[in-house]
Amino acid sequence: MRTWLSNVVAATRTLAEGMFVTLRTFTQTYRRGTFTGHFAYPEKPVPIRPRYRGFHRFDLTACIGCDKCAKACPVDCIYIDKEKAAAPLKGFHVTGFTIDYTKCMFCALCVDPCPVDCLYMGSTYDLSAYTRDSCLVDYAKLPLAVAWGPATLDPPAVAASKTVSLPVWVKS
Ligand code: SF4
Ligand code: SF4
Structure with a gap:
């Protein structure tokens, strides 16, 4: 009992x-x-932390095409196309700098080896897309203000870059 x-x-x-x-x-x-009472995407996005690792920021004008970022990437998702600069110039012109965001895991291991500090993790997290092709972002075809600027990627800019055939450093 x-x-x-x-x-x-x-x-x-x-x-x-x-x-x-x-x-x-x-x-x-x-x-x-409620959470949705404070934030209403996309008009009122959720604030992010200062060290947030979002889509990359890349400065094509500073990149020397050394491949160090691509070699450091553990999932091999950085593809660099380059051509040798004509004499008397030395080094390479980077003609393509594509990151495959279907594979990227935002580890930032590609950032530290860069000798000229032209690759960073940005603060953008919005790159919604309906196709896998849209997840391949060629930074060499994006306007510098989009690829390197604080606003970084947005889906319309990435979609527009698919129609560009020459890297942005080639003057039309
Ligand atoms: S963040 Fe990591 S996975 Fe993504 S490209 Fe850089 S090294 Fe590769
Ligand atoms: S490590 Fe830096 S300079 Fe070298 S290819 Fe990558 S982004 Fe360009």
């Missing part, structure tokens, strides 16, 4: 504790409002 009573007391106490947690969470949620 004593065991039965202690089991009933333990069960009642456990139930009360569980209900207290539920009730406390419910009232907290009610007081602070």
Whole structure:
């Protein structure tokens, strides 16, 4: 009888504790409002942390085509096309700098080896697309203000870059 009573007391106490947690969470949620009440994407996006790793920022005018970022990438998702600069110039012209975002895992291992600091993780997280091809972003075909600027990528700019055949450093 004593065991039965202690089991009933333990069960009642456990139930009360569980209900207290539920009730406390419910009232907290009610007081602070819902998440969607504060943020309404895309008009009011969720703020991000200063060290957030979003889609890359890339400065084509500084890149020397050394391939160090591509070699550091653990999933081999950076594809660099380059051609030798005509004499008397030295080095390479980068004609393509494509990152495959179907493979990229935003680890930032490509950023540190860059000797000229022209590749960073940006703050953009919005590159929604309906096709896999849209996830291949050729930074050499994007306007510099989009590829390197604080606004970085946006889907219309990436879609427009698919129709560009020459890298942006080639003057029309
Ligand atoms: S963030 Fe990581 S996975 Fe993405 S391109 Fe850079 S090294 Fe590769
Ligand atoms: S490491 Fe930097 S300079 Fe070298 S290819 Fe990559 S982005 Fe260009």
